[in-house]
Amino acid sequence: MTTDFCERARRLRNAVEPLAAGVYFAPEAHQAYAALGFDPSPVTQDGVARPEMTAYFTSRAACMGHIPGEVAAAAFGCFNPQAVVPDLAAGWQITDRDTILTAREQSATAMLTRVFGEHPDGLTRATDLLRRAAAAAPRPGHPIHSGLRSLGFPDHPIGALWRAADLVREHRGDSHVITWAVGGADAVEILLLTEQWWGLPARSYTPSRGWTTTDMDAGFQRLAKRGLMTGDEELTDAGRAFREEIEVRTDELERPLLDTLGDDLDELLSYLDPWSEAIITAGSYPQRIAGVYNVGGGPHFGSGLTIDTATQHYQTNV
Numbered sequence: 001m002t003t004d005f006c007e008r009a010r011r012l013r014n015a016v017e018p019l020a021a022g023v024y025f026a027p028e029a030h031q032a033y034a035a036l037g038f039d040p041s042p043v044t045q046d047g048v049a050r051p052e053m054t055a056y057f058t059s060r061a062a063c064m065g066h067i068p069g070e071v072a073a074a075a076f077g078c079f080n081p082q083a084v085v086p087d088l089a090a091g092w093q094i095t096d097r098d099t100i101l102t103a104r105e106q107s108a109t110a111m112l113t114r115v116f117g118e119h120p121d122g123l124t125r126a127t128d129l130l131r132r133a134a135a136a137a138p139r140p141g142h143p144i145h146s147g148l149r150s151l152g153f154p155d156h157p158i159g160a161l162w163r164a165a166d167l168v169r170e171h172r173g174d175s176h177v178i179t180w181a182v183g184g185a186d187a188v189e190i191l192l193l194t195e196q197w198w199g200l201p202a203r204s205y206t207p208s209r210g211w212t213t214t215d216m217d218a219g220f221q222r223l224a225k226r227g228l229m230t231g232d233e234e235l236t237d238a239g240r241a242f243r244e245e246i247e248v249r250t251d252e253l254e255r256p257l258l259d260t261l262g263d264d265l266d267e268l269l270s271y272l273d274p275w276s277e278a279i280i281t282a283g284s285y286p287q288r289i290a291g292v293y294n295v296g297g298g299p300h301f302g303s304g305l306t307i308d309t310a311t312q313h314y315q316t317n318v
Contacts (some may be wrong), residue, residue, distance in 0.1 A: 008265060009251035009258055013172050015272035016130075019112070020162065020169035023059075024051045026111035032103040033059065037094040046224035047283045053183075058085055058091030058102045066097045075143045075154045077177035078187045080083075083210030090173060101151065109159040115282045122271040123157055129261060129268040130164035136260035137167070138253075142174035149207035165272075168257065175253035180246050184307035187211075188219035190246070193228065197243040198236035227311035238314040241311045 007222030022028050022171050025048050025307075030041045033055040041049035057079075061072040069085030076084065091100075131153075139146045148167050153160045180190040191206040198205075203216055211219075223229035261268060305313060 005255075005258070006011055006248060006251045008217055009103065009254050010243075010247075010259070011217055011256075011269060012133075012168070012265065014136070015269050016169050018276040018279040019029045019272060020029040022111055022279045022284040023108040023162070024056060025049060025286065026107055027111040028114070029059075029107035030055075030105045033100075036099065036103060038091070046286065048135040048286045053083065054091045054094075055100075056085040057088045058095065059100050060144070061088060062097045062104070062249065063145055063218070066092060075174075075177075077173075077181075078191055078209050080187070080210030080212075080215070081301050105154055105159055105163075106223050108162045109154065111284050112158045112279075115278050115284065119170065120271075120275065121218040126268060127157070127161045127164055128190060129264055129287055130161070131259040133261050134164055134167035134171070134255045137171040138256060141178050142171055142207050145171040145174050171257065172250060172254055176246070176250045178253065181250040182306075183242065183246055183249070185242075185246070186213050188220075189228075190243075191225060192219050193235065193239055193243040197240060206249050226307060228307065236311075236314075238310040242305060245303065245310075255279055 027049060030052070033052065034040045038055040038058075039052045041052055043050050057069070057072060057076075061067055064071070064075065067088075069079065069088035072088050073079055073081035073084040090315055093105075134145075134149075137145060140150070145167060148163065148170055151163070153163050159179070185193070187209070188206065188211050191209060192202070193212065194262055195202060197203045203213075204218075206216055206219075219235050220229055223239065224231055224233075228242060230236060258265065274286075280287060303313070
């Protein structure tokens with residue numbers, strides 16, 4: 001593993017994210033789901049309407065089938081099952097799989113068309129490159145990515161671009177769940193570590209995934225016992241190294257996609273970067289956190305660092 005490889009992997013992730021995930025924030029999607037009977041977006045922050053979670057869980061899970069909430073929670077990884085299970089059950093009472101998949105696809109296509117038109121320069125080439133990357137992505141252990149594969153590609157050129165971007169995004173998301181689970185973290189722990197690794201205040205992001213104060217209290221206690229957090233809920237050097245290792249291992253699982261793109265990655269990014277910035281400017285995706293996906297100072301893939309061995313590698317006073 002090299003720093004250059006990690007940087008390239010994270011640049012791809014950063015460029016794909018608003019393009020693929022803008023559907024969760026787009027007004028077109030909120031309106032379409034409300035027309036089906038879901039509640040509207042509950043809150044707008046910094047000009048971006050946040051998703052209503054019953055619609056979010058149902059629309060994102062539908063690619064995997066008419067599945068129960070327990071299965072969706074396992075695939076999503078970081079959400080509290082106590083939130084996912086009842087919300088998805090309620091979602092399946094409101095709509096069916098085909099209906100919400102159609103609403104999701106049409107909303108994403110409408111949002112992207114609104115932001116950069118029917119035929120932005122590079123549309124065909126960018127779609128072809130993203131499809132090449134997605135086709136090279138391994139399927140085992142990647143349920144959401146595999147569910148998206150089962151849907152094929154929309155006929156609309158903008159819809160096909162979005163589907164290809166979503167395939168790449170969800171593959172990395174599935175890979176991320178694999179890496180922190182293998183590393184010995186649970187959902188609350190990885191969220192608490194991620195907040196401060198991102199540069200956010202403690203307990204500022206984890207509640208958005210359905211976890212309570214009691215859950216977070218217990219999570220901080222577990223992390224402090226392992227030397228990854230201080231008693232004052234501050235990330236230690238060992239905690240930072242472990243969290244960076246998780247990202248490095250996620251990068252490694254995306255190697256087949258990066259390898260198949262090769263030198264064409266720079267061309268792909270030349271299209272995706274301005275498109276993603278336009279989506280953010282248009283209020284269909286939140287401003288990304290500065291520096292989140294930069295390469296940090298943790299160990300490289302293959303170091304064997306896990307949540308239980310990190311403090312053996314990094315002496316920390318806790």
